[in-house]
Amino acid sequence: xxxxxxxxxxxxxxxxxxxxxxxxxxxxxxxxxxxxxxxxxxxxxxxxxxxxxxxxxxxxxxxxxxxxxxxxxxxxxxxxxxxxxxxxxxxxxxxxxxxxxxxxxxxxxxxxxxxxxxxxxxxxxxxxxxxxxxxxxxxxxxxxxxxxxxxxxxxxxxxxxxxxxxxxxxxxxxxxxxxxxxxxxxxxxxxxxxxxxxxxxxxxxxxxxxxxxxxxxxxxxxxxxxxxxxxxxxxxxxxxxxxxxxxxxxxxxxxxxxxxxxxxxxxxxxxxxxxxxxxxxxxxxxxxxxxxxxxxxxxxxxxxxxxxxxxxxxxxxxxxxxxxxxxxxxxxxxxxxxxxxxxxxxxxxxxxxxxxxxxxxxxxxxxxxxxxxxxxxxxxxxxxxxxxxxxxxxxxxxxxxxxxxxxxxxxxxxxxx
Amino acid sequence: xxxxxxxxxxxxxxxxxxxxxxxxxxxxxxxxxxxxxxxxxxxxxxxxxxxxxxxxxxxxxxxxxxxxxxxxxxxxxxxxxxxxxxxxxxxxxxx
Numbered sequence: 001x002x003x004x005x006x007x008x009x010x011x012x013x014x015x016x017x018x019x020x021x022x023x024x025x026x027x028x029x030x031x032x033x034x035x036x037x038x039x040x041x042x043x044x045x046x047x048x049x050x051x052x053x054x055x056x057x058x059x060x061x062x063x064x065x066x067x068x069x070x071x072x073x074x075x076x077x078x079x080x081x082x083x084x085x086x087x088x089x090x091x092x093x094x095x096x097x098x099x100x101x102x103x104x105x106x107x108x109x110x111x112x113x114x115x116x117x118x119x120x121x122x123x124x125x126x127x128x129x130x131x132x133x134x135x136x137x138x139x140x141x142x143x144x145x146x147x148x149x150x151x152x153x154x155x156x157x158x159x160x161x162x163x164x165x166x167x168x169x170x171x172x173x174x175x176x177x178x179x180x181x182x183x184x185x186x187x188x189x190x191x192x193x194x195x196x197x198x199x200x201x202x203x204x205x206x207x208x209x210x211x212x213x214x215x216x217x218x219x220x221x222x223x224x225x226x227x228x229x230x231x232x233x234x235x236x237x238x239x240x241x242x243x244x245x246x247x248x249x250x251x252x253x254x255x256x257x258x259x260x261x262x263x264x265x266x267x268x269x270x271x272x273x274x275x276x277x278x279x280x281x282x283x284x285x286x287x288x289x290x291x292x293x294x295x296x297x298x299x300x301x302x303x304x305x306x307x308x309x310x311x312x313x314x315x316x317x318x319x320x321x322x323x324x325x326x327x328x329x330x331x332x333x334x335x336x337x338x339x340x341x342x343x344x345x346x347x348x349x350x351x352x353x354x355x356x357x358x359x360x361x362x363x364x365x366x367x368x369x370x371x372x373x374x375x376x377x378x379x380x381x382x383x384x385x386x387x388x389x390x391x392x393x394x395x396x397x398x399x400x401x402x403x404x405x406x407x408x409x410x411x412x413x414x415x416x417x
Numbered sequence: 418x419x420x421x422x423x424x425x426x427x428x429x430x431x432x433x434x435x436x437x438x439x440x441x442x443x444x445x446x447x448x449x450x451x452x453x454x455x456x457x458x459x460x461x462x463x464x465x466x467x468x469x470x471x472x473x474x475x476x477x478x479x480x481x482x483x484x485x486x487x488x489x490x491x492x493x494x495x496x497x498x499x500x501x502x503x504x505x506x507x508x509x510x511x512x
């Protein structure tokens with residue numbers, strides 16, 4: 001059923017008793033042409049673009065829990081495209097373009113709010129770095145604006161602009177098209193749209209192994225029985241190491257926990273997304289009024305979907321340095337998601353040494369904003385067997401070749417990215 | 418999380434700094450096999466469960482230690498000095 005004002009009015013008159021489930025609860029079939037493991041945003045987006053734009057036959061998405069119960073529902077909902085190395089720049093910008101028409105495309109309101117993002121600079125050197133990044137973005141046709149302290153103060157009067165501020169604000173790199181989106185709606189919207197194209201979405205179906213014939217994958221073993229497959233795509237960021245390990249692969253990935261936080265609701269006080277430059281801290285205000293923010297990883301390998309307290313202290317310290325009044329706001333919740341941290345901080349969308357097994361993972365901090373572009377390009381890879389022109393750099397081989405996309409310049413210490 | 422430093426006793430994780438995976442051995446300096454070096458630098462087992470890893474007691478004795486920790490529960494099972502761990506890895510490699 002199409003969501004429209006007309007249908008809403010019609011259902012309202014009938015006491016809202018006619019709504020249908022947004023997607024079918026499919027039973028696993030014996031064989032699919034393409035199986036996508038992972039029913040988060042990336043897996044569902046892949047299934048949607050695969051069913052809509054490519055002719056590949058029957059498609060299933062297998063999810064061990066419920067849709068969007070992993071990192072799709074655990075992030076700080078920021079979308080932006082301010083990357084500067086290799087394919088990162090154009091890839092994330094393609095994602096941004098898809099975001100801009102996503103609600104209409106899916107007929108599902110993903111509540112994209114292009115409120116603009118200020119990435120703050122706190123020294124002359126940081127202003128230079130911001131200028132360089134901005135120039136690279138503009139050379140790729142992406143909106144970027146270097147703004148001075150006064151512009152930041154007019155837009156964000158509640159940051160610490162006092163003379164004695166620990167980290168004085170010199171200016172910022174502003175991307176006006178950046179913003180936030182409703183994370184759960186992204187999973188639900190893609191699921192509903194993929195289902196409408198005939199994709200089987202199978203929840204509570206955990207993959208426990210692969211069926212291999214020589215070097216070729218021919219299916220998956222699951223908690224709901226064996227399912228045959230022509231091609232298998234992994235979209236399980238956080239658990240990529242484990243799922244790839246079942247096929248005997250070792251990857252340039254470590255799993256780390258990243259925490260996010262939300263405060264009690266307060267009146268509108270922060271109209272934009274803000275990235276602190278003197279520490280790792282990013283914040284925006286949700287439609288309900290809660291301040292949603294995050295910072296660094298906990299800093300050691302973890303598969304636990306919860307964080308520890310020392311990091312909480314670290315993030316809040318950064319927050320209070322930026323906005324001293326934050327110390328008076330009560331913290332409502334904090335939670336953790338497991339990140340695939342690659343050795344260079346950039347993602348992987350590539351074939352694996354196992355024939356028929358394709359990998360979409362290593363999203364580090366960039367997973368949520370990448371959802372549409374990731375699905376778009378992974379669908380291309382699964383259908384054509386070759387990388388999409390936007391993701392030529394996102395290979396597994398780049399590490400051994402010394403061709404990393406290390407935006408932060410940290411080297412192979414994934415917990416420091 | 419608390420870590421039992423073999424030299425200082427049990428201390429809060431605040432005092433330690435992470436040094437990463439201790440489940441791989443650096444190839445010998447004279448080894449020129451590119452594949453082996455890139456596997457050492459970039460590839461990880463990344464287990465869900467018991468993981469051996471280096472930490473440095475930066476706000477204590479400053480020694481490098483090897484901690485066997487569960488990546489699901491953060492339970493710490495064994496702590497030894499980093500030197501001991503390297504000896505173990507060398508012994509495993511020579512077998």
